[in-house]
Amino acid sequence: MFKLATKEMGFSKVKYGLIGLILFLIASLVLIVSGLARGLSNDNIAALETMTVDDFYVSEDSENVLDQSGFLLEDLIAEVERGQGWEPLITQSLRLDHAENESKLAVTLIPVLPSDQLYPGVIEGEDLQANDQLNVVIDQTMKADGVSIGDTLHAEDLELYFTVIGFTENQTYRHAPVIYMSEEAFYVEEISPHKVANAVVLTESNEEVRKTISATLADGVWVNRSDIVDAVPGHSSEQMSLNMMIFFLIVISVFVLGAFFYILTIQKLNQFGVLKAIGAKNKFLIGTTLLQVCILTIISLTLAVLFTWFTSTILPEGMPFDFNLLNIAIYTGLMLIVSLLGALISSRRIIKVDPQQAMGRAE
């Protein structure tokens, strides 16, 4: 069976090569689009996704959008001390001037207690300290903008200068890198004279604290992290349109591959008739056909994965692309099933071939 399958493919190299090429192109497109979808998603919500907290208290009328939510914290601090199970979450968009190469950078500023779990820690450089120095640790994607440790970033609106002391990873939010600074340095006259926050998060599940927060801060609701993620502007619509593309690509490939394999089968009906006449069974003929499709698909998919990997290495630095093996395994598995389904459609024709047609017929 295997020998017959490979012999035929070897004999009709061009025919099978073309189908393999189409398969390769479709699979590459699926993989690259899904890599982009993941990359974009990361770019938009990674900072939220990597947070280890799950309970967010936001303003009732904010529609779960952090920027539209806000609380004054003085009353709450009077009720429950800091470090007793809750943390303020503050996100503030900033435009920074990079003195070294005169570029402007859009970032999201998140002030944290360096000892708290909202602070992700550095992968390079020094960690933040709980003091009022204007030190920041920034996401490593800013390296692509030419920022390095020791550089000074100027926030013109605030008339402040920040010093970069370390890099974090996977800390991006709303397509911009996140920069972390110490809370003590944030709640000062120049930046935020009042103790405010966009949201309050529970750092441990404590019913008592939860109730106190609800009672103290008016007009708020508790939501999950996934609600906050879904409400990040652009996230749902981006993911939806990209997933839609992937979905249609896969539907299209069912039809394209189905049609190809069908034509291939139709072309060979006479041969199948002869093979049946000399004693080959349906099982053997369908097995051979499916085996061919399997071989072709596996080769094409392997090449597509290599191509996607290659693409991910030559994409420009700032381009969000996530070459994720699990993701790729899922989509290649799906493509394999899709092409086998396409081939199965034509198996019906093989079963219906009448071996008698070989007799008394001139080709």
Added chain:
Amino acid sequence: MRYPLETKQLTKRFKDGDDTIEVLNAVDFQLEQGSFTAVVGPSGSGKSTFLSIVGALLSADEGQLIVDGKDISTMKDQQLSDVRLKSMGFIFQSANLIPYLTVKDQLQLVATLNKQTKKQSLEKIKAMLDDVGLSHRINHYPHQLSGGEKQRVAIARAFINDPAVILADEPTANLDEERSKEIVALIKQEVKANNKAAIMVTHDESLLTYCDHVYEMDHGHLKQR
């Protein structure tokens, strides 16, 4: 006496619009071992239909088909497929070779279908190709062969599984006179050498001299001439 192939009251009808035509009408026929039988008759008289039915490619409406002493008229597709594989060798009008297989692989395929190992079959394939005079074409593809050579491969393919019965439907229709005679002589030689039984349908009266018996198909009846 046991025949490699025998039919009893074999009847086949086809629908032709509202009418039914009786292509085979209660055909009684015996094929003797070691004999080369020809079937002649006008076009449309049912020769191919007869050959299809005795070759287990088509089922009869009535009557019995007995192959090697076994009644196969009630068998299912799967079993018929095995009967064809083990007991029948077919030579078609056009050689009907598989385009992407070399001469050797054409024969190998049949042997593999019959669950023979490569080692067992290779010796036999070489001997068989030697018999039909194609030793020098063993690694050629069908498109590299002449019409006569293709038909020789088809003959080798029909004999390779050591079937009891060889069925040939106009095996020389695409060949010139000289080639036709060679091919039929070759079939006869193989039939005699291996003590098989063969039926050949033909239009060419000049080929009948090679045959032991000649039957004529006439309005659904098969008569010995």
